[in-house]
Amino acid sequence: MQRGGTRISEARSAPEAARSVRPEGTIDAFISDVVAAEIARQMRLSVATSRSPALVAAVQRVMSRHGITDPHRLRDRIAADDALREEVLDEVTVRETHFFRDSKQFELLRHTILPHLCRPRASAPARIWSAGCASGEEPYSLAILCAEDGHSVRISASDISMKALAEAAEAEYGEWSFREMGEYLKRRYFLQRGDRYRLRPDVARSVRFTQVNLGFDRLPAPDRGLAGFDLILCRNVLVYLDAADLMRVAEELFTCLAEGGWLLTAPTDPPLWRYASFQTATTGAGLVYRKPMHVAREAGYEARYSKEARR
Ligand SMILES: C[S@@+](CC[C@H](N)C(=O)[O-])C[C@H]1O[C@@H](n2cnc3c(N)ncnc32)[C@H](O)[C@@H]1O
Structure with missing residues (x-):
């Protein structure tokens, strides 16, 4: 049988x-x-x-x-x-990453999100967090972009892996990390030593690294500077989390954003709109999430913004 x-x-x-x-x-x-x-x-x-x-x-x-x-x-x-x-x-863990990973998202950051966050009369530098930064290519790509365009920002970056964070702090990379980054920026921001490339110290210094286990640590954590962000990148990390943790982390990321703040995940990450009160937009670079402004402030902000835009 x-x-x-x-x-x-x-x-x-x-x-x-x-x-x-x-x-x-x-x-x-x-x-x-x-x-x-x-x-x-x-x-x-x-x-x-x-x-x-x-x-x-x-x-x-x-x-x-x-x-x-x-x-x-x-x-x-x-x-x-x-x-x-x-x-x-x-x-x-999977620590795969490279500079300017997903060029469409970096285009969106460069031409829409960063100019919006770093408006000339902004009262303080924009605050950015790369959550799950692996060996640092993601936060350093943001630091390079902001240096290039003259934006004043404060960048935090975190990972669960101490080994990844040690590599990130070293800020030295091989050729493979540059596969989506043009020669111009590479020559301008990196010092070559044999077959390795070291990020210029003035740019490397603009990123602060800290260990965060998204699956365990409770967020926001203002005492650690992990709150009130204008922009969070949490790309290619959520896909590795257990389903219950994913729901909690979505809410925590929402709470870590300042009003009007933006969150980018990777196109292959699970959608988050059902777990927290994000405003979600579908763009050519994938889903983009925002924490809504308070209604009254939104109106005030819009009025001010259009006034500035008219000048
Ligand atoms: C594939 S890399 C993504 C790096 C970068 N964000 C990118 O998109 O290129 C995933 C990173 O998430 C980190 N990671 C995995 N689980 C994590 C957790 N629970 N908390 C924080 N980081 C985590 C891993 O250590 C790894 O460095």
Whole structure:
């Protein structure tokens, strides 16, 4: 008798099947999604269900490197060993990024959003946050754009990974990071040393880095300067979060914006409009979210803005 192409007499449980195909001399333990999820919880790492196989594979690689055969032992060691925690984090997270990633979004930033935020008579520099900045190319792209166009801004950037933040603070990059950035800006803002390029220190200094775990830390955090932003970029990060955390983070990002502030996510990120009271616009660069102005202020602002525009 056959069911789904397998003879019932030959059918085995999933763990049995996994044990039988495991090569000799490697890890004994069978790592289930459940144990891997426990490890992620121990690390306070939010992982989307779709990333479960990647999490299991990452845990497996770290166990193999350290000769750990019981995943529960890895979980317990992570609690007391920050370096091991960072190592697992590094295996699980995707840190792919580059300068001016998604040129359409940078066009929108350059020609619409930044000129609006940095109007000549603005009373203070615009405040920008790159949340999930990886090795720094995203906030530094903003810093370069603002230097180029003479905008006065304060840029914060954060990531869960200390390793990524250390690389970002170094501000030195290889050729691959420049694949979407023109030669003109590269020559103007980077100093070449062999096959590496170091960002000009005056521009690098305009970005402040800090560690934030979006899946765990509570936001806004005014004491850490994480509140009242005019613009937040949170691109290619939300797609990795567990569904419950995604809803909470959407609300927290909304609360971290100043009235009238803007939020950009990546075109491949999940839509956020259903989780917080954003004004959402569909543009050629994907969805753009704004925190509405108070109605009275919106009217006042519009009047002032059109008066300025008429001058
Ligand atoms: C693919 S990179 C995106 C970098 C940049 N935003 C871009 O779009 O090019 C994703 C980054 O999100 C970070 N990340 C993942 N989960 C996070 C979390 N819960 N909190 C903060 N950062 C997280 C990763 O460490 C990684 O550096």
